[in-house]
Each structure stands twice: as structure tokens, then as C-alpha cells.
């Protein structure tokens with residue numbers, strides 16, 4: 001049996017990753033991160049992710065534009081964008097959003113100098129090429145044993161990733177587990193989900209009363225040769241019994257509790 005811990009949308013929230021570690025320990029064969037790690041806190045986040053003592057397989061998302069595509073985060077951490085990684089019988093391969101692909105960055109700066117109006121057309125062509133590369137990798141790995149990870153949910157997978165049984169993604173902060181024509185799509189949802197609260201029953205709340213509690217979620221995936229994939233969403237589900245939720249305003253600088 002292969003056990004995978006899949007998460008996404010960390011948004012620089014190092015504390016959320018520490019909480020995850022405290023909840024889950026070192027019980028997994030691999031961690032899968034579907035992007036939006038956060039450019040500012042990436043080193044600290046990967047430091048905690050490495051402490052799970054298993055391979056950390058990741059792609060970037062729209063929060064990760066200032067991270068270098070080939071930046072190293074330690075031996076255990078692998079950027080799986082167009083670079084498959086084998087875990088037991090499975091092969092995990094990623095697709096980082098194309099804006100971060102170093103090839104595209106190079107191409108875009110060339111076109112910007114020559115003729116910026118050309119960008120959409122060239123980008124379309126580039127995306128098609130990238131899909132073809134992913135498609136070729138999946139063919140080589142064996143589609144039936146491949147998990148494809150991206151930040152945004154991929155489309156047209158029946159045409160260019162036929163036979164791939166399992167897709168993981170994030171970005172939309174809502175767990176989802178749906179199957180379409182034999183392909184299963186799991187939104188692993190957001191690890192970072194800060195809720196603003198104030199002590200329960202206060203008559204008059206001032207700014208200094210506000211606190212943040214993280215109610216993040218993630219997914220535990222197990223795979224067995226005979227039974228295939230099973231998906232279990234898990235949620236921090238913190239204790240709100242001493243707190244009232246504050247709706248309509250959000251102070252990101254409030255102190256985090258829990």
C-alpha cells in the first residue's frame with residue numbers, strides 16, 4: 001500500500017504546515033504539494049515539509065512567481081513539473097502553471113521586445129507543446145499508474161492524458177472528488193484557511209481583540225494494486241468554543257492562536 005499526503009495553497013502560512021506535522025507525523029510515503037506555497041516563506045515551509053522524512057513532490061502556483069523554477073529546497077524535495085517521480089508502483093508527474101516555466105519566461109521576454117501583440121498566439125502554441133511533452137512523459141511512465149499534479153485543474157485530459165486515472169490540483173479552496181469518464185479529479189483544498197475570531201461574548205470588540213485560527217484542510221490518499229485509490233479529506237476542525245467568528249472584516253496581522 002502507498003500512502004500519500006496531498007496539500008495545496010499554503011500561502012506563506014508556515015504555522016499551518018507545523019500544525020499539519022503535529023497532526024500527521026511521519027506516516028507517509030510521499031507528500032504532494034499542488035502549488036501556492038508562497039514566495040516569501042518557501043524556505044521555512046520546505047524545511048517543515050522535509051521533516052516528514054519522505055519525498056516532497058511539488059508544483060508551483062500563482063503565488064509562487066518569484067520562486068526560481070530550479071531552486072533547490074533540499075535532497076528530498078522535487079519539483080515534478082514535467083519530471084516524473086516514482087513512488088512504489090506509482091509515477092507522479094506535475095504541470096506547473098506555464099508562467100513559471102523557464103522556457104516560457106525566456107520566450108516571453110523575446111516576444112515582448114519584438115512584438116508584444118504576438119504573446120497570446122505564441123503562448124497558445126507554447127502550451128500545446130508543453131501538453132505534448134506531458135503527454136509523452138505519461139506514455140513512457142505508463143498512464144495507468146500515473147498521477148498528474150497541477151495547481152489549476154487540467155482540461156481536455158481525455159485527449160492528451162488518456163488512461164491517467166488520477167489528477168490532483170488546488171487553487172479553488174474547496175475539497176472536491178469527482179470522476180469523469182474514468183478519470184478522477186481531486187481538489188485537495190487549502191491548508192491555509194485563516195478564520196478571524198474574537199473572544200466569545202465580548203460586548204464591545206476592538207481591533208486588539210481579533211485573533212486568527214487556521215481551519216485548513218488536506219487529503220490522505222492510499223493506493224493499493226487491487227482496490228485502486230481511496231481519498232480521505234481531513235480538516236483541522238479547531239475548537240471554536242471560546243471564540244465568536246468575526247464576519248466581514250479580516251486583519252491579516254492579527255495574532256494567530258491554536
Ligand SMILES: [Mn+2]
Pocket residue numbers: 009036061062063151170171172
Ligand atoms: Mn492559487
